[in-house]
Amino acid sequence: MIRTALTLVAAVCFTASLALNATADDAPAMQTPKLFITLPDYCPTPDGFEIDSEGNLILSCPNFADKSQPGCIVKIDKEGNVRKWFNVPTIPETGWANPMGMAFGPDGVLYIADNQPWMGTPEGQFKGRLLACRVEGMGDDAVVTMRVIADGIEHPNGVRYHNGKLYLTNSMMTKIEHESGLLVSGLHRFDPYLDTTVQVTNTKDDPSLILTVLTYNKEVQYGLDGLAFGPDGALYLGNFGDGSIIRVEFNEKGDVLTSETWAKDLRNFRTVDGICFDENGNLYVTDFSENAMAVIKPDSRAYRIAISPDTNGANGELNQPAEPIVWNGRLIISCFNLVTGPDKVNTGHTKPFTLTSLELVK
Numbered sequence: 001m002i003r004t005a006l007t008l009v010a011a012v013c014f015t016a017s018l019a020l021n022a023t024a025d026d027a028p029a030m031q032t033p034k035l036f037i038t039l040p041d042y043c044p045t046p047d048g049f050e051i052d053s054e055g056n057l058i059l060s061c062p063n064f065a066d067k068s069q070p071g072c073i074v075k076i077d078k079e080g081n082v083r084k085w086f087n088v089p090t091i092p093e094t095g096w097a098n099p100m101g102m103a104f105g106p107d108g109v110l111y112i113a114d115n116q117p118w119m120g121t122p123e124g125q126f127k128g129r130l131l132a133c134r135v136e137g138m139g140d141d142a143v144v145t146m147r148v149i150a151d152g153i154e155h156p157n158g159v160r161y162h163n164g165k166l167y168l169t170n171s172m173m174t175k176i177e178h179e180s181g182l183l184v185s186g187l188h189r190f191d192p193y194l195d196t197t198v199q200v201t202n203t204k205d206d207p208s209l210i211l212t213v214l215t216y217n218k219e220v221q222y223g224l225d226g227l228a229f230g231p232d233g234a235l236y237l238g239n240f241g242d243g244s245i246i247r248v249e250f251n252e253k254g255d256v257l258t259s260e261t262w263a264k265d266l267r268n269f270r271t272v273d274g275i276c277f278d279e280n281g282n283l284y285v286t287d288f289s290e291n292a293m294a295v296i297k298p299d300s301r302a303y304r305i306a307i308s309p310d311t312n313g314a315n316g317e318l319n320q321p322a323e324p325i326v327w328n329g330r331l332i333i334s335c336f337n338l339v340t341g342p343d344k345v346n347t348g349h350t351k352p353f354t355l356t357s358l359e360l361v362k
Contacts, residue, residue, distance in 0.1 A: 033333070043069075046059055062115065075138075085135065097116075098115045099113070111159050146350065154172055165191065169224040172221075219272065222224065225273050226238040245285070270306040271287055283296040
């Protein structure tokens with residue numbers, strides 16, 4: 001049976017038993033993260049990843065920790081050399097851009113989620129953007145063209161390009177009120193080739209809104225965040241506050257066919273920020289609040305593979321891991337190292353600014 005496009009997924013309907021059948025013999029060995037790169041001062045808040053056509057690692061830096069540093073995109077080559085690629089174009093109301101999730105299209109255009117509202121200022125509220133940037137060369141003049149695919153988004157976060165469409169998570173949708181009082185977040189789908197900018201209302205009236213979910217954890221009201229298409233063609237979404245992975249199937253027309261909680265195991269991951277797959281179908285999860293990393297096997301069994309205390313990350317410790325990516329045979333992880341609170345291991349922002357790494361799970 002085809003479900004309606006707007007489906008409130010009850011993450012608690014599928015309990016932690018989905019991933020509790022693992023035995024000690026099945027568990028991958030715990031790892032000690034290794035420092036991959038110490039980033040320059042213009043990268044105080046590293047976040048999202050992509051890989052370009054030349055095999056360079058591309059990193060977004062919204063730089064929430066130091067707004068004197070413009071939000072930028074960084075290029076890291078295979079020898080580990082770090083160069084600023086370009087500063088993301090700002091908006092007049094705030095004077096900044098906050099690039100988070102990114103995705104390349106097949107023609108080399110880089111799509112960027114600009115989370116203007118993350119800073120919490122009145123000027124930035126409901127001014128999040130989804131950008132399309134064509135970039136040539138390096139530096140201030142590298143952005144040859146920029147289009148705003150969608151504007152007015154409350155909390156744009158993760159982006160993926162798939163079969164000619166862009167999928168974007170909207171982590172907080174406060175204009176949609178649920179009778180439970182719980183937070184609603186959503187998944188948008190946009191056509192990147194339209195000439196006009198989509199004005200998002202952050203309500204159920206948005207044609208781009210194809211799925212909504214509730215976050216049941218009242219202590220952490222933050223919703224859909226990371227997303228990744230799996231080897232099976234389904235879309236996997238992380239619900240940050242609930243620490244759950246939602247699996248979404250589409251029909252031939254691209255409409256949502258089913259959505260259900262595929263994995264939830266609070267012993268091994270309490271929150272879900274970024275996610276990514278390796279070639280064996282293992283899904284890696286950054287546990288932002290616990291300074292930890294988990295892997296979920298294709299059968300949905302979950303294992304914690306690394307955890308760190310509150311440190312400055314100088315030796316490669318997980319320092320509020322945000323986004324993972326498989327690059328050159330290793331798992332590279334950005335360390336956000338900024339958000340604090342009673343549910344967070346992290347207690348403050350400090351130098352150095354780092355990327356760390358782990359070995360892939362067999």
